[in-house]
Amino acid sequence: MSDKDFSGNDDLSLPKATVQKIISEILPQVPHDASAAGRDGEMTFTRPARDLLISCSLEFLRMLSSESNDISERESKKTISVEHVEQALTDLGFGSYIEGCRGVVGEWQEVQKKRVGRGEKMRNFGGFDKMGEEELRKMQEALLGEARGRMEGQNEPHGE
Template structure:
């Protein structure tokens, strides 16, 4: 049974929810001097603290969301939750990350729109791509001789 299946088809419990250990270990290593390592128990405790923090912020954001009669937690609900819980110093960085995320979404949408505006089918674009690859290979092979 995989970690995300829960127990016998049941929704995951709090014990099933975690963060990727390898990713957390990598992040911890980035903050520590090279000659200092982090014990596995320490890493696991940090993960537990992170999960608890996420639960706390999520619960508070959910309350704010319900007070506004909304059905979806929005970024503003998270920012308000951070402020209500005394984490105002996190909000500026969160807003910067949100701004970057929105820009990445716009860039992605622009690429999709560019594809749609081309008027070509995916098959036609793939054919053109293969032709470009073939021409590039031929040019490379001619330069090798």
């Protein structure tokens, strides 16, 4: 693992609401002793336990990021790839996480395929995609003319 110092990043954190949501979604799935559970039979997290979980998660992310960066640098790459992260997980002893991570990457790739890009949104905006370039240019000139007229009207002295 890298010996990089992260003490300057003490202000890093994870959104507490997001962490609480993750905890709330995961706890019901974890088998537990009903006699140790709260009033309604569900386990809960105390605030200090949640803060500890956040600290541990941040440390894990720091270690993984640092190791991934080191692997990328050894390969003279400027960008950390999925393969670098997978190798870092293996090197840090978390190789069993790789399959789950691949599933998440696959889901993300599917979402990205379905996402409409900004350029596509602009082309289809308000039906303007069906207009010709000349027609669009005339509309633009008319709008600029209106804007100039308003600007000139503001600069004229009032009451004359």
